[in-house]
Amino acid sequence: MIELVSETRCISCNKCVQVCPMNVFSAVKNAPPVIARKDDCQTCYMCELYCPVDALFVAPDAARSVPVSETAVEASGLLGSYRGVGWAATQANTDHPVDQSFRLTAH
Amino acid sequence: MSVIRLSETIDSNAASLVRDADVLVIGGGPAGAWAACSAAAAGAQVALVDKGCCGTSGATASAGTGVWYVPPDASKRLAAMESREKLGGYLQDRAWMGRVLDRTYESVNLLAEWGYPFPHDDNGQPHRTNLRGPDYMRLMRRRVLRSGVFILDHSPALELLTDEAGAVAGARGVRRQVGDTWLVRAKSVVLASGGCAFLSGGLGCNVLTGDGYLMAAELGAEFSGMEFSNAYAISPAFASVTKTLFYNWATFTYEDGTPIPGAASHGGRSVIARTLLTQPVYCRIDKADERTQALMRASQPNFFVPLDRAGVDPFRQRFPVTLRLEGTVRGTGGLRLVDETCATTVPGLYAAGDAATRELVCGGFTGGGSHNAAWAMSSGFWAGAGAADYARQGVAASIDRRLRSARGIALRANGAAEFDPGALVRAVQAEVFPYQINYFRTADGLSAALDRLDRLWTGVRVAGQSSADRVVKAREAAAMLATSRFMYRSALARPESRGMHKREDHPRLDDAQRHHLVSSGLDEITISRRPAAERAPQEMAA
Numbered sequence: 001m002i003e004l005v006s007e008t009r010c011i012s013c014n015k016c017v018q019v020c021p022m023n024v025f026s027a028v029k030n031a032p033p034v035i036a037r038k039d040d041c042q043t044c045y046m047c048e049l050y051c052p053v054d055a056l057f058v059a060p061d062a063a064r065s066v067p068v069s070e071t072a073v074e075a076s077g078l079l080g081s082y083r084g085v086g087w088a089a090t091q092a093n094t095d096h097p098v099d100q101s102f103r104l105t106a107h
Numbered sequence: 108m109s110v111i112r113l114s115e116t117i118d119s120n121a122a123s124l125v126r127d128a129d130v131l132v133i134g135g136g137p138a139g140a141w142a143a144c145s146a147a148a149a150g151a152q153v154a155l156v157d158k159g160c161c162g163t164s165g166a167t168a169s170a171g172t173g174v175w176y177v178p179p180d181a182s183k184r185l186a187a188m189e190s191r192e193k194l195g196g197y198l199q200d201r202a203w204m205g206r207v208l209d210r211t212y213e214s215v216n217l218l219a220e221w222g223y224p225f226p227h228d229d230n231g232q233p234h235r236t237n238l239r240g241p242d243y244m245r246l247m248r249r250r251v252l253r254s255g256v257f258i259l260d261h262s263p264a265l266e267l268l269t270d271e272a273g274a275v276a277g278a279r280g281v282r283r284q285v286g287d288t289w290l291v292r293a294k295s296v297v298l299a300s301g302g303c304a305f306l307s308g309g310l311g312c313n314v315l316t317g318d319g320y321l322m323a324a325e326l327g328a329e330f331s332g333m334e335f336s337n338a339y340a341i342s343p344a345f346a347s348v349t350k351t352l353f354y355n356w357a358t359f360t361y362e363d364g365t366p367i368p369g370a371a372s373h374g375g376r377s378v379i380a381r382t383l384l385t386q387p388v389y390c391r392i393d394k395a396d397e398r399t400q401a402l403m404r405a406s407q408p409n410f411f412v413p414l415d416r417a418g419v420d421p422f423r424q425r426f427p428v429t430l431r432l433e434g435t436v437r438g439t440g441g442l443r444l445v446d447e448t449c450a451t452t453v454p455g456l457y458a459a460g461d462a463a464t465r466e467l468v469c470g471g472f473t474g475g476g477s478h479n480a481a482w483a484m485s486s487g488f489w490a491g492a493g494a495a496d497y498a499r500q501g502v503a504a505s506i507d508r509r510l511r512s513a514r515g516i517a518l519r520a521n522g523a524a525e526f527d528p529g530a531l532v533r534a535v536q537a538e539v540f541p542y543q544i545n546y547f548r549t550a551d552g553l554s555a556a557l558d559r560l561d562r563l564w565t566g567v568r569v570a571g572q573s574s575a576d577r578v579v580k581a582r583e584a585a586a587m588l589a590t591s592r593f594m595y596r597s598a599l600a601r602p603e604s605r606g607m608h609k610r611e612d613h614p615r616l617d618d619a620q621r622h623h624l625v626s627s628g629l630d631e632i633t634i635s636r637r638p639a640a641e642r643a644p645q646e647m648a649a
Binding site: 017018019020022023040043044049050059061063078081082099100101103104 | 160169347
């Protein structure tokens with residue numbers, strides 16, 4: 001469930017407001033968006049994926065809110081770690097592994 | 108019919124945003140995106156509305172999917188069709204399977220042309236049987252926009268509108284981030300609103316509450332195969348990630364670490380369900396060697412995200428798992444199609460993706476996204492073209508028709524009090540989630556649940572208009588309720604086990620029941636039978 005909009009990182013682009021399929025965020029004039037409807041979060045991580053500055057953190061628990069501290073998440077190196085799941089399409093660098101599904105033989 | 112009696116003419120300017128289109132597409136997942144592109148390519152002016160955001164909404168965008176992509180080689184195609192027929196309970200239609208294989212091959216190759224980065228193997232050969240969700244759907248959104256389609260994001264549709272002859276003539280809904288309403292007058296409508304996963308928390312699936320089923324049912328549309336609606340996916344108990352491939356390398360255990368006899372992702376999922384009735388089930392992905400482990404991370408990195416964040420190493424540590432209901436998202440029931448253009452039984456209304464029945468290609472079972480993904484891109488393509496063609500015909504050529512509302516649940520200003528959507532959601536979930544009712548089906552269990560669901564329907568059908576801030580959730584809750592009643596009414600009408608529909612009291616497949624179950628109606632649900640397609644000679648010999 002979404003737990004963090006980092007005020008130090010957020011550039012108020014409101015991309016998360018647009019891409020969240022569940023309409024969890026609300027835009028705020030001249031400020032970072034707020035998590036307005038956390039109960040509706042479906043833990044799909046799309047907001048994290050689209051955030052251009054890695055300002056968001058979705059905690060792994062889907063059914064209950066487990067608040068996180070920004071300092072701890074920052075230290076863990078997890079901010080932005082969902083990006084490897086997508087964006088192979090436009091990333092020229094190799095940080096984003098090529099899809100290897102075809103090598104996985106049926107077990 | 109109650110629909111007609113309740114109809115009333117509405118002012119076509121009765122919304123903050125009014126727009127005309129030849130074709131309106133409801134839903135912006137893969138089926139809706141392909142439908143919009145295909146209708147636009149056929150020369151139609153197209154509008155697309157999405158409850159969330161076209162490009163991120165739905166099961167595909169967040170989860171990713173395999174694709175039933177088979178080169179046009181006769182023996183490979185035949186093997187691809189035959190391999191699934193027993194699983195699906197012999198309800199597939201070879202002609203439709205062939206069409207879907209052809210269309211999927213074309214569409215996936217188009218994706219490559221459009222720049223989707225399919226991987227190549229060490230010999231330089233491309234592999235096109237898997238799509239990463241975020242990349243695929245971001246590309247599709249761009250294609251939709253490039254086609255000149257008008258997109259309304261965060262604009263849930265509340266109801267379909269009809270003309271005086273009963274043909275579909277548009278839809279209306281709300282723009283939830285603007286706080287106002289929209290109305291699109293259209294000559295035809297494609298429902299690509301997805302299936303119903305009952306807010307069970309599967310990856311990306313909470314937008315899929317069966318909204319399109321309710322809207323179509325209010326116009327008297329027919330459904331097919333709604334008994335095939337009890338797919339359950341494995342996920343970590345605490346997490347949302349319902350990606351199940353890697354559980355093929357897993358050992359499932361009791362709390363004390365002892366393996367559960369017979370428990371497996373394939374062919375032993377019911378053992379997991381039965382164990383979960385009385386105690387937690389744990390799992391460790393312990394059958395993957397180091398090379399496979401690395402490939403897994405590079406194949407489906409999202410599988411690992413919640414585990415990594417929870418500090419669980421799934422190859423070395425066991426973690427609790429659960430089974431989440433995916434309803435008709437990974438089931439196969441949906442709106443019945445009457446021809447190859449994906450027309451439904453309502454004039455002017457087309458259906459694609461999980462909104463439509465997938466029995467034609469999958470029968471009564473899907474093992475995962477692969478066939479559904481092929482179906483979404485194929486049915487979307489055909490429905491968009493079919494809707495564009497219909498829009499050009501004389502019968503619908505006038506956009507200036509008097510619009511009628513069916514005034515369905517939560518939309519009737521009758522002076523009665525509104526209902527509590529949250530309470531209704533919980534009441535429906537209490538009937539459809541439990542394995543003892545929906546996984547292990549019996550006449551007694553289904554009948555008792557259906558009685559309770561029918562009573563819920565009787566209660567909400569007389570409720571008043573929902574307030575603006577609750578109407579979307581009220582319609583979602585009503586859609587879940589309608590879906591659950593189609594499910595269980597159909598499940599009771601199939602006293603046998605076929606595909607994913609398993610009856611504890613009728614554990615065998617009955618050759619006399621190789622037919623489709625068609626359901627329709629809301630206050631009273633009627634069930635009829637339609638013959639399944641002729642079985643291919645090879646199947647008969649097998």
